[in-house]
Amino acid sequence: MANKLVEIVAENACKLQGREAYRFCWRKDGEWLSTSWEEFAVQVDVAAKALAMLGLIEKDTVAICSPNTPQILITEFGAFKNRLACIPIYSSSSQAQYDFIVSDGGASVLFVGDSHQYPLAYNHWKANPGKIRRIVIFKNDGLDLREDDTVSIFWDDFVRLGMNATEETAREVERRASGGLPEDMATLIYTSGTTGEPKGVVITHGNYDAAIEMHLEMLTTISDDDLSMAFLPMSHILEKAWCFFCISRGLAVAVNYDPRLIQDTIHEVHPNLMCCVPRFWEKVYAGVKEKIAAMSPMQRTLVNRAISVGRRRNLHYRRRGKRAPWYVEKEYKFWDKRIFSKLKGAIGIPNPNFFPTAGAPLSDRICEFMHSVGIDIIIGYGLSETTATVSCFPETDYEIGTVGLPLPGVKVRIDDNGEILVKAPSVTPGYYNNPEANAKAFTEDGYFRTGDAGHFTPSGALVLTERVKDLFKTSNGKYIAPQMLESRLAENKYIDEVAVIGDKRKYVTALVVPNLSQLRRWAEKEGMQTTDSVALCADPRTVAFIMSEIKPVQADLAEFEKIKKITLLPHHFSIMNGEVTNTMKVRRPIVNERYAAEIEKMYNE
Numbered sequence: 001m002a003n004k005l006v007e008i009v010a011e012n013a014c015k016l017q018g019r020e021a022y023r024f025c026w027r028k029d030g031e032w033l034s035t036s037w038e039e040f041a042v043q044v045d046v047a048a049k050a051l052a053m054l055g056l057i058e059k060d061t062v063a064i065c066s067p068n069t070p071q072i073l074i075t076e077f078g079a080f081k082n083r084l085a086c087i088p089i090y091s092s093s094s095q096a097q098y099d100f101i102v103s104d105g106g107a108s109v110l111f112v113g114d115s116h117q118y119p120l121a122y123n124h125w126k127a128n129p130g131k132i133r134r135i136v137i138f139k140n141d142g143l144d145l146r147e148d149d150t151v152s153i154f155w156d157d158f159v160r161l162g163m164n165a166t167e168e169t170a171r172e173v174e175r176r177a178s179g180g181l182p183e184d185m186a187t188l189i190y191t192s193g194t195t196g197e198p199k200g201v202v203i204t205h206g207n208y209d210a211a212i213e214m215h216l217e218m219l220t221t222i223s224d225d226d227l228s229m230a231f232l233p234m235s236h237i238l239e240k241a242w243c244f245f246c247i248s249r250g251l252a253v254a255v256n257y258d259p260r261l262i263q264d265t266i267h268e269v270h271p272n273l274m275c276c277v278p279r280f281w282e283k284v285y286a287g288v289k290e291k292i293a294a295m296s297p298m299q300r301t302l303v304n305r306a307i308s309v310g311r312r313r314n315l316h317y318r319r320r321g322k323r324a325p326w327y328v329e330k331e332y333k334f335w336d337k338r339i340f341s342k343l344k345g346a347i348g349i350p351n352p353n354f355f356p357t358a359g360a361p362l363s364d365r366i367c368e369f370m371h372s373v374g375i376d377i378i379i380g381y382g383l384s385e386t387t388a389t390v391s392c393f394p395e396t397d398y399e400i401g402t403v404g405l406p407l408p409g410v411k412v413r414i415d416d417n418g419e420i421l422v423k424a425p426s427v428t429p430g431y432y433n434n435p436e437a438n439a440k441a442f443t444e445d446g447y448f449r450t451g452d453a454g455h456f457t458p459s460g461a462l463v464l465t466e467r468v469k470d471l472f473k474t475s476n477g478k479y480i481a482p483q484m485l486e487s488r489l490a491e492n493k494y495i496d497e498v499a500v501i502g503d504k505r506k507y508v509t510a511l512v513v514p515n516l517s518q519l520r521r522w523a524e525k526e527g528m529q530t531t532d533s534v535a536l537c538a539d540p541r542t543v544a545f546i547m548s549e550i551k552p553v554q555a556d557l558a559e560f561e562k563i564k565k566i567t568l569l570p571h572h573f574s575i576m577n578g579e580v581t582n583t584m585k586v587r588r589p590i591v592n593e594r595y596a597a598e599i600e601k602m603y604n605e
Contacts, residue, residue, distance in 0.1 A: 003080070003181070004205070009021075021039070023035070061087055063086075067258060072138075083184055109132070110125075118143055121135045134153065135149075136153055184204060201432070208244055211388065215389065221353060223272075236359075236583060239275050241389070242275045277360060305335075311368065313329065354378050358389075377393075379393050380392030387426040399457060402463050470483060474506065478558075478561075480560075485500045494514055494515055494518050
């Protein structure tokens with residue numbers, strides 16, 4: 001029997017035929033074009049033959065570096081029919097990151113999105129003569145190929161190659177497809193590497209098959225008519241595994257090309273399902289809070305009453321699998337029609353089902369608010385090494401403040417040092433060509449060491465505390481969980497990014513990247529003369545104002561946990577300079593080194 005992901009598109013084409021498989025729009029204000037399952041199956045078949053025509057053999061790898069586009073899915077499913085593995089690379093990667101991943105993964109065919117990623121592939125080809133067979137460019141956005149480039153073709157050329165493939169090639173693809181094994185590598189995904197060089201995580205077809213079955217058992221409220229939006233990068237394991245799950249479930253996927261345009265595309269598409277990171281909900285919450293603050297006292301009273309009723313109905317009753325009393329239901333419907341439905345419409349999700357959310361901590365306050373107004377956020381926990389989800393909120397009896405229950409078939413235990421250990425058929429067999437890392441990654445009885453600290457509640461829900469390597473001790477011997485502090489501060493509309501400092505220091509400080517547009521509006525109201533970002537961040541009045549915004553957020557923390565001083569940075573942390581990963585996780589050693597002068601000043605004053 002062939003692997004599930006090898007056959008699923010063709011199977012859906014037979015069952016679902018002209019139903020929508022995906023939709024896509026290249027540009028802002030453009031038309032969303034829909035593709036049926038039958039059309040999708042033909043596209044995959046053509047891509048599979050084109051890959052075979054390029055001379056790739058079973059178990060070869062191809063690299064894909066692109067913004068979200070359907071060509072990623074077409075290429076991946078075409079690769080699966082050839083028993084090839086795909087290496088997803090973030091489109092924001094630096095040349096050094098790209099070169100390391102392509103070389104380590106041994107890719108000989110490189111797919112890139114457009115003119116922004118083309119130089120990465122071209123430079124790699126130039127620096128590695130004889131190792132790259134082809135560069136395939138998905139989108140011709142006016143790109144002029146370099147004069148000496150003899151390996152690059154555009155997607156249309158690649159498609160023609162597949163359409164003109166010989167019968168012999170077609171038979172070879174079918175032979176490969178039928179010979180797939182569960183242990184075949186499907187994806188080689190590189191970790192973001194917050195503490196060192198990225199490692200290639202092997203995800204097999206067996207891993208994906210197991211993960212899909214677990215999710216089918218856990219997520220039973222999905223409707224055949226639900227539409228999912230691919231918002232996170234498809235190089236992110238959460239989005240990749242979720243897209244494969246949606247395709248396996250026969251759901252349509254709307255592919256969001258540019259994450260910066262999500263405010264527009266979400267209103268055009270109105271998804272029922274969408275994977276998110278907490279930052280998305282933090283921004284939504286900050287916007288809602290700002291609107292509530294601008295209301296009249298009477299309006300605020302009504303909104304707060306509505307939220308109170310929503311909390312009672314959705315968290316006290318519905319969350320526990322119970323029906324609320326008739327009078328609560330009646331009042332909830334009243335507020336839903338007049339307030340909640342308008343709020344959901346303003347966000348762009350008038351008919352929400354649920355929204356898987358993971359990747360960083362989300363405050364309980366925001367989670368409770370969203371559930372109260374009828375937006376079901378499913379908090380989850382997972383890693384690349386576990387094919388995304390380890391645990392998530394169940395449909396009922398979920399505990400806010402936790403990352404839910406382990407999926408069916410996933411075994412989780414807590415080590416003596418508090419580390420979360422996982423064993424499941426969805427766990428990677430190991431890192432690619434890295435026996436040293438593999439020896440450290442697994443216990444003697446086969447549990448994967450996640451590197452995350454956590455514990456169980458009495459009811460069996462998993463609580464995620466912090467990355468084990470992120471936990472630090474102050475000079476007073478007190479443990480600090482920086483991500484917890486960073487997520488709290490990120491709720492504030494004046495704050496964009498935070499790096500908490502304090503390892504072996506007397507007290508906790510932070511480097512804060514403010515939201516400059518919000519800060520300028522505040523400065524204007526205060527009558528401050530400058531709008532220059534550097535001068536604004538250096539102004540003691542601005543620093544004092546941001547500290548006053550931080551104070552209530554940490555009011556319930558122990559004194560040793562509280563941030564005592566901050567430095568405002570007039571620019572974002574840089575992916576290119578290695579200060580944050582492609583998933584925007586802080587690389588603490590690099591930040592500590594790069595901002596050493598600013599940090600020392602906070603402790604010497």
